Amino acid sequence: MNRASKSLLCAAAGLSLLSAAGCAAGEEADTAAPAGPTSESPAQSPAQSPAVSDASGAAGSGSAASGKYTDGEYSGTGSYIPPSGTSEDVDVKLTLEGNVVTELEVETSGKNLQSKQYQREFTSNIQKQVVGKNIDELDVDKVAGSSLTSQGFNRALDAIRSVAAS
Amino acid sequence: MHSLGFEAIGTQWTLSTAEPLDAPTQAAVAELVEGYDRTYSRFRSDSTVARMAEGAGSFELPASAAPLLELFDTLHRLTRGAVNPLVGRSLEVLGYDAGYSFRASGAPSPAADWTDTVSWSAGRSVVEVRTTAPVTLDIGAAGKGQLVDLVSAVLESAGHREYVVDAGSDLRHAGGTALRVALEYPYDAARAVGVLSVRNRSLCASAVNRRQWGDGLHHVLDARTGAPVQAVAATWTLAADTRTADGLATALFFAEPRELAAEFEFDYVRMFTDGRADYSPAMAGVLFT
Numbered sequence: 001m002n003r004a005s006k007s008l009l010c011a012a013a014g015l016s017l018l019s020a021a022g023c024a025a026g027e028e029a030d031t032a033a034p035a036g037p038t039s040e041s042p043a044q045s046p047a048q049s050p051a052v053s054d055a056s057g058a059a060g061s062g063s064a065a066s067g068k069y070t071d072g073e074y075s076g077t078g079s080y081i082p083p084s085g086t087s088e089d090v091d092v093k094l095t096l097e098g099n100v101v102t103e104l105e106v107e108t109s110g111k112n113l114q115s116k117q118y119q120r121e122f123t124s125n126i127q128k129q130v131v132g133k134n135i136d137e138l139d140v141d142k143v144a145g146s147s148l149t150s151q152g153f154n155r156a157l158d159a160i161r162s163v164a165a166s
Numbered sequence: 167m168h169s170l171g172f173e174a175i176g177t178q179w180t181l182s183t184a185e186p187l188d189a190p191t192q193a194a195v196a197e198l199v200e201g202y203d204r205t206y207s208r209f210r211s212d213s214t215v216a217r218m219a220e221g222a223g224s225f226e227l228p229a230s231a232a233p234l235l236e237l238f239d240t241l242h243r244l245t246r247g248a249v250n251p252l253v254g255r256s257l258e259v260l261g262y263d264a265g266y267s268f269r270a271s272g273a274p275s276p277a278a279d280w281t282d283t284v285s286w287s288a289g290r291s292v293v294e295v296r297t298t299a300p301v302t303l304d305i306g307a308a309g310k311g312q313l314v315d316l317v318s319a320v321l322e323s324a325g326h327r328e329y330v331v332d333a334g335s336d337l338r339h340a341g342g343t344a345l346r347v348a349l350e351y352p353y354d355a356a357r358a359v360g361v362l363s364v365r366n367r368s369l370c371a372s373a374v375n376r377r378q379w380g381d382g383l384h385h386v387l388d389a390r391t392g393a394p395v396q397a398v399a400a401t402w403t404l405a406a407d408t409r410t411a412d413g414l415a416t417a418l419f420f421a422e423p424r425e426l427a428a429e430f431e432f433d434y435v436r437m438f439t440d441g442r443a444d445y446s447p448a449m450a451g452v453l454f455t
Contacts, residue, residue, distance in 0.1 A: 130359045133359075135350075157394040
């Protein structure tokens with residue numbers, strides 16, 4: 001896997017500021033290229049490329065977006081072998097400005113239906129059916145989404161982030 | 167409403183009650199939660215689950231394990247093996263282990279077969295679980311929901327009729343005034359995709375955006391492959407009890423709603439990673455479209 005394909009996998013994590021920043025940190029920190037679970041060599045060292053998309057900052061992840069990441073255009077082709085066994089190619093271009101993904105283009109080879117389903121995640125935030133509204137503007141008692149994580153989980157992630165970003 | 171907050175089983179709890187909780191009730195809740203953790207935590211070495219990982223054998227679980235294991239049996243069948251409490255081992259392989267190493271020790275690894283490896287029988291006061299191999303049990307798909315129900319039962323027996331038990335994203339509401347809950351946008355926790363009212367029901371949510379520790383690595387795994395799911399980003403379910411709502415919120419990552427509706431009564435919203443959503447008829451109008 002080259003570094004551009006890592007950008008691709010981070011894009012899959014949700015295109016939030018922090019996941020993109022974590023991706024860039026991973027690129028700077030290592031060139032050994034850990035791969036996502038849909039790729040040929042699953043996740044050899046996820047710790048070196050933490051794509052934490054906790055945009056709320058509740059997990060103490062603010063330090064990950066400290067501006068270490070170089071603006072610019074990242075592009076390349078990633079490939080992976082889905083359960084069908086036929087290699088799939090994914091071409092990605094993304095532009096990073098001030099730790100934010102400002103542009104994204106994704107093209108997939110989509111050789112079989114199963115892969116097309118998995119590849120849809122790469123185009124996340126492009127085909128939006130549901131529009132998010134600012135929670136502060138809603139009169140609600142609670143928010144229900146992903147479960148908050150334990151202190152142990154968060155402390156361990158913080159430690160990993162600090163190593164990956166240095 | 168009076169409010170009591172604490173951290174337990176890896177999440178933040180808030181008990182909101184119309185009447186304040188007296189000391190004995192608080193102590194009963196604390197004892198219940200501690201006992202549940204001591205039984206099921208795969209993050210502590212003195213738990214029953216830790217002993218199950220050491221070797222095959224026979225293990226005693228509390229009587230409350232019976233409805234939990236029954237639910238897992240059903241979800242395992244309806245999802246054709248994708249939901250399987252033995253997925254704990256698969257999580258460990260990907261680095262979500264007791265030491266929080268977050269380092270994968272190998273390729274995604276399928277969970278051991280649930281029906282071949284584990285059998286259980288419910289007695290009057292205990293449930294006996296027999297295993298044919300060392301296993302890492304992970305009841306995460308429904309355990310937190312069950313604990314919400316058990317805590318609710320403590321409040322009920324102390325006479326409380328208006329309350330909210332909130333354990334992270336699994337909650338139970340009782341009382342006359344509905345609770346308004348925002349559904350968190352999976353990719354931006356500052357935004358919501360909709361608002362729903364919960365009254366005398368349980369609401370559970372599951373999403374893959376927070377517990378991530380690497381590229382595409384999160385805690386919702388397909389037990390058949392041991393790999394994180396990719397197509398579904400978040401689910402919300404409403405059911406009569408929290409255990410069921412919790413289990414269905416996980417099962418919706420793997421099964422079609424109509425397959426689950428054959429055996430469960432529930433409402434749901436499901437959001438895919440491409441931004442699409444589907445929902446039960448009662449949830450029409452809840453989402454911002």
